[in-house]
Amino acid sequence: MKGTELKEAILLLADGKVYRGKSLGRIGTSSGELCFNTGMTGYQEIFTDPSYFGQIVVTTVPHIGNYGVLDKEVESNQVQIQGLVCKEFSEFFSRKSAEGSLQEYFEKAGIIGICEIDTRELVRHIRDKGAMNAVISSEISDLALLQEKLDATPLMHGLELASQVSTKEEYSIESPDKKYKVAILDLGVKKNILNNFVQRGCEVKVFPFNTSYEEMEQWGPDGYFISNGPGDPAATTQAVENVTKMLEQDKPLFGICMGHQILAQANGIPTYKMHNGHRGLNHPVKNLITGKCEITSQNHGFAVDAEHVKNNENIEITHINLNDGTIEGIRVKGKKAFSVQYHPESSPGPHDSEYLFDEFVSMLPKKEDQ
Template sequence: MKKQIHNEAILLLEDGTFYKGKSLGLIGTTGGELCFNTGMTGYQEIFTDPSYYGQIVITTVSHVGNYGVQHEEVESDNIQIKGLVCKEFSEFFSRNTAEGSLQQYFEKAGIVGICEIDTRALVRYIRDKGAMNAVISSETSDPEVLKQKLAAVPSMKGLELSSHVSTGQVYEVKPEETKFRVAVLDLGIKKNIINNLVSRGCELRVYPYNTPFEEMEKWNPDGYFISNGPGDPAATTEAVESVKKILSKSKPMFGICLGHQMLAQANGIPTYKMHNGHRGLNHPVKNLITGRSEITSQNHGFVVDAAAIASHPEVEVTHINLNDNSIEGIRVKGKPAFSVQYHPESSPGPHDSEYLFDDFIKLLEQYK
């Protein structure tokens, strides 16, 4: 493959800070909330994770693109990020099983990015100032044009985004032998969550984000799964109503990430936007039930209110983050309903938390 001649690219932050670098992907302009992921591998899984919809991702690993891309490593059918910021971007790859370069992958998907900037300095800046909106452009350096583009980027607070990444129609995924029927509310589900449920004998019927509970209940599932997804949980009101009704039926329910926040909201526990959020593969979490700690994969910018849970008579904390003591898991007393903020299905990533899928299976067995 002939080496590309890179355009100059600009990264402009909403506080006026800007960086100059070289373009990657498609030549153009893009905008979104700027956040960083500390994972050292798995860039294709990050780029295709629906929970990143609306965001520009900074990768803290130095080299991106060096092992190319392949279809088996996607978490959804599309690239979900709005843009990429990295230090070294490789148009060449050395993995024999790769199906193409990351540059070609981005060009086909229309993704704009910037490389050859000091991402260490940028991440330190974002850690201090907090996640903020930004624009990347490799087609113009006109400050006024970039400011206009930046002004058009919506704030993540109050933004409902599941409607952009959820399935448009109901579909089914079946195991070789069906043991349980699980209705999945798709707020932006990752493929490996589906794989983990199906491998445990769950026949899944996956529903769009705004499906009423009554429609899912017609299938008479043994339990419900509420998926991960992007945006502000406080704005995902239709899913909250469905979760309330699932709780009233006392059927097993498991939520991950945004699904965890939906369970909190359904119990009157508010969520709020974090200064930076948790995004990476090495977040330590303690299971308060077993006393054991686990290394987890995470991707979220909102969190449930710890003070509200502490005063709630029917909800108890099951997991906490050992870095900042934020809430990582809850369960509802007297109900077969639980959730975690992190990703037990992480692929690639730590497998310490896969037991949570087994816990869900035990509830399905108990209540069937």
């Protein structure tokens, strides 16, 4: 970051490791779970993704801020990350269509960060040690005080966060070519997921995370969608109860990311916290139904238990991760219900997996069938 005199900043990790760099965004102190994202572009979409609520993001790409920000390149109505760690942070931007700098954007949102540290070394460290809590400060230099703030930061394991990012009131988005009605259980839904439904002729109604199945059913939806979201899926118990009732109703049901984990839990399959999680735009996944491979966008720190999936006679594995063999997709036998761990709506990309929206829409009853 060039052009202004930057304050010193400190990053303290839960294992005691300390990094010293320069401040970015607002001056202050912030803590959360430290994780890294390998995406080469789309930083504004990352920062506004509700699934990152409660987390400090390390970007592996070295240059952040160089193309500024645009209002249309957001996945929610606010910045969701707890803080940013990067190598080079630019207050200047070169894209003519940009509406402002990332520095101004962060200042307005109250986001605290640190730059000019060796992020390659940091990523290697947390890759080996695992995602852990950390604190960033550009106002406190006393490590003992920072340690106190770090000790007071809750662990992600067992933490329910969907209630912090879900809509407070239900709302609807209509499609110009309205053919279907899809009820969205909002655990932290991304805007581009809603766009994909609307583009396919779906009127969507987005319901708060704690809405009961009975309330959603009163709207008369043709199908249900369970969204992505932050925190530990095992702590999001009401969503599991809702999905269990949806499966009994046997209307088409689709889940993405946390929605995938909730569908698994509704079928008796537990989830677990991963060592690092998957976060980036370049994760290879194999579709076991077609035999084809997809490059996918991912953002999750929890996963469904593979052994329980394989031993569940009601579940079919549809997708696997080619890096570590984790379960990336399932469907419920005898039901119109399926889910994936990754993000087929990914913006800015890749777009290999958008066909999943088409598959879900094809399950919805046509107007003449209703």
